[in-house]
Amino acid sequence: MTINLDALRHNLAIAKKSSPLSKIVAVLKANAYGHGAVEVAFAIQDRVEMFAVSSIEEAMHLRDAGLTRPVLLLEGCFSENELAQAAAFDFSVVFHSEYQVNALEKQSLTKPLSAWLKIDTGMHRLGVYPDSALRLYQRLKQSNKTRDLVTLMTHMASADLLDEPYTAQQLAIFKQVKKHIIASGASDISTSIGNSGTILGWDEGRSDFVRPGIMLYGLSPFDVPHPEADKLLPVMSLQSKIIAIRTIDKGERVGYGSTWEAPQPSRIATVAIGYGDGYPRNAKSGTPVLVRGKRACLAGRVSMDMLSIDITHIPEVRMGDTVTLWGESLSANEVARWADTIGYELVTRMPLRVPKTYILSET
Numbered sequence: 583m584t585i586n587l588d589a590l591r592h593n594l595a596i597a598k599k600s601s602p603l604s605k606i607v608a609v610l611k612a613n614a615y616g617h618g619a620v621e622v623a624f625a626i627q628d629r630v631e632m633f634a635v636s637s638i639e640e641a642m643h644l645r646d647a648g649l650t651r652p653v654l655l656l657e658g659c660f661s662e663n664e665l666a667q668a669a670a671f672d673f674s675v676v677f678h679s680e681y682q683v684n685a686l687e688k689q690s691l692t693k694p695l696s697a698w699l700k701i702d703t704g705m706h707r708l709g710v711y712p713d714s715a716l717r718l719y720q721r722l723k724q725s726n727k728t729r730d731l732v733t734l735m736t737h738m739a740s741a742d743l744l745d746e747p748y749t750a751q752q753l754a755i756f757k758q759v760k761k762h763i764i765a766s767g768a769s770d771i772s773t774s775i776g777n778s779g780t781i782l783g784w785d786e787g788r789s790d791f792v793r794p795g796i797m798l799y800g801l802s803p804f805d806v807p808h809p810e811a812d813k814l815l816p817v818m819s820l821q822s823k824i825i826a827i828r829t830i831d832k833g834e835r836v837g838y839g840s841t842w843e844a845p846q847p848s849r850i851a852t853v854a855i856g857y858g859d860g861y862p863r864n865a866k867s868g869t870p871v872l873v874r875g876k877r878a879c880l881a882g883r884v885s886m887d888m889l890s891i892d893i894t895h896i897p898e899v900r901m902g903d904t905v906t907l908w909g910e911s912l913s914a915n916e917v918a919r920w921a922d923t924i925g926y927e928l929v930t931r932m933p934l935r936v937p938k939t940y941i942l943s944e945t
Contacts, residue, residue: 583932584909585617587625587942589800589815594626596813597794600781604788605631607654607774609795611640616860616932617799617818620647621940627651632674634793638664641673654698657708658682665689676700676735678708683718687725697728698735698774701759703752705739715759716766723768733772733791734760741779741787742803753786779803782810801915801925818929819909820936822855823902824873827893836890837882842867848894850881853905858886860932861907862921869920872906873899880920 597606608630609615614622623633623644634654635641641653654674659665662685668675674696677683686695699719702709710718715734722728736756740746756775763771776784776792782803796803799818802811829849836842836850844850851873857863861884869880871891878899881892893899908914908928915925 583936583938584819584821585621585938585940586815586817586819587621587940588944589817590617590622590625590798591629591944593798593800593814593817594629594794596810597778597781597792597797600810601776601788601792604776604792605790607632607634607791607793608798609634609656609793610644611636611656611795612930613640615796615799615926616929618938618940619643620649621938622798623647623649623651625942631791638667638673641668641671645671652696659685661685662689665695666691669693669695672696674698674733676708677718677722678702678710680710680714680718683721683725686727687721689727691727694727694729696731696733697722698733701734701736701756703736703755703759704748705737705752707737709736712755712759716763719763719768720766731770731772733774734763735774735791738775738777738780738784738787741777741784742805744783744804744806744808749780749784750786753784777803782808796926799929801913801929816909816913818914818932820855820861820907820914820932821904821909822853822859822907823904824851824899825854825888825901826852827899827901828852835882838885839883842882842890846894848881848892849897849899851878851891851893851899851903851905853889853891854887855905855907856885856887856889858933859936860928861889862918862923862928862931864923865917865921869917870912872912873903877912878905 610619610633613619632652658676669691676698678700700709740748772790774791775787775789778797780787800814800816834844863884870877878891881890908917914928918925
């Protein structure tokens with residue numbers, strides 16, 4: 583697997599261009615979507631204001647590696663002890679429930695936290711209800727355990743669907759909550775709305791902080807062409823080698839379950855990669871790969887350590903040739919559609935046994 587950090591920086595520049603007045607919170611959860619959180623963070627630390635992760639364990643992984651940029655805990659703290667740890671290491675904490683605010687009020691901290699209050703505007707996953715936002719905002723402020731600035735945030739459920747009116751409804755609810763809190767006398771409020779889909783597709787969703795995730799790694803959040811998303815460059819290239827080639831007769835079958843039948847005398851290559859290496863087992867026959875710059879297709883079921891491809895139409899293919907499973911010229915999003923999933927899952931599921939090689943030509 584190759585991780586192109588130059589492409590990462592290119593994609594970050596697109597995020598900045600799309601939200602020129604916003605501060606960038608680079609989302610590095612799930613090991614930077616499978617790309618390596620520490621390596622990704624070092625490559626962009628001087629180009630972003632903050633990092634965002636899911637848990638305090640992910641945040642500590644960055645601190646232990648020597649990264650000092652502010653880190654946002656997107657799911658907040660899961661215990662009172664974590665609040666103390668977050669304060670000690672200067673992590674910013676999302677509060678998305680009254681339970682978490684209660685825990686903060688009970689906790690003794692060595693210094694105040696940077697607090698973000700998440701509003702549930704319609705995602706219905708995390709966040710306080712809009713009619714509770716002012717009360718909980720005031721409790722955060724009055725606790726004397728948060729810094730002066732409290733950031734209001736929300737998350738868009740359907741920003742990847744450019745004609746979906748639900749996003750406009752969510753934005754309107756968020757705007758009303760902010761207006762209500764300001765009317766109460768608050769002046770020290772910042773906002774964070776934009777995920778990748780919002781950054782690229784919704785000018786109304788621009789905010790003080792934006793949180794690019796999947797777009798940093800070169801995958802479009804949209805299922806349709808988009809003028810800016812189509813400029814993204816894939817950061818991950820998953821490749822392996824051909825370890826066997828055989829010729830089979832018409833009617834012969836390939837793989838477990840004998841699900842693929844040769845429609846003609848065929849040349850089949852075995853590639854040293856399988857679901858044990860993160861390639862989706864449910865990828866169907868016909869799923870594209872690249873070999874010698876041309877497309878070939880999966881033939882039969884994916885095994886744990888191997889898969890087979892039909893190279894009948896590419897006679898120049900030889901033993902040891904490199905096969906690209908996804909990357910440049912073959913998006914993980916396209917492969918994901920053949921596996922009835924999304925590109926997010928493909929890149930994030932990479933196991934430790936797949937070695938990574940990092941490319942960074944810029945200093």
